[in-house]
Amino acid sequence: MLDITETERLILTNQYKILSELSINKDDGSKEIYDELFEVFNNGYTSNYDDVTTNPDYFVYDENILDNDGQEEVRDLIAMYQYLLNHFTSAKSAYKNLPDIRFVGYDLNDSYEGKKLGYMGFIFDTLKSYPDVNEAFGHASERNSHGDTYAHEKMLQKYLEVRHNDDFYKETDKYVKEIIEAK
Structure with missing residues (x-):
């Protein structure tokens, strides 16, 4: 279809x-x-x-409309934040200086990113998926990154690089640290 x-x-x-x-x-x-x-x-x-x-x-x-690549990126970003939320407390215990998770959406000042932000809203608000990630972002207006998208780009790149590793769900502390500190 x-x-x-x-x-x-x-x-x-x-x-x-x-x-x-x-x-x-x-x-x-x-x-x-x-x-x-x-x-x-x-x-x-x-x-x-x-x-x-x-x-x-x-x-x-x-x-x-937002193309399939953009939709896939949004789903991957939300999945990354879900992974981080699920395993952050444990990683913070293992790495005392681990920075907090920074929840960054998309920039409404960019038309393509605005479409991604719309799709993110659809996933959160219409489908009611990922309620804890939605809550971590705060109010819908807080999903607008105001040009700060670079903050999640390296994190997402690292997440995509390591998510299929055999130990991804065994060595969660290590991977949470790698994703959050990706530069």
Whole structure:
């Protein structure tokens, strides 16, 4: 289902908007599902198109959607922060001078990063995924890095480099330190 035309995407967007409106008085969760699917197709979140089989007010044209690489980067960044949150306390005990985790999102002043920030919001606010990472970022407006994205670029690069190592989940203290201190 990843390969649909802009016209098909528009039809699905409208379909889920209509279904959402028709479900407004139902108490079966269908309105929330239709709202989520509307957002997926309206914003062109291709990584989530397959959600159709499992469960703002204008159409965003293909040239304005976040590409798959950008979506993958956002998912990787959130997964990195989840890993760091899960193992930071232990790493801090092992490395007393370990700096705190710095939660840095994307820069709204850059159009491409703004799309990444929108997708991050979709993951946190619509899908309700990674609630502890969402909480660590704070209010949605705090996800805007204001040009500070470089702060997570080296961390993400290190995370991607080491996440498939055989001992990644055994030597968590070491990897948390390496990721946080990546330069």
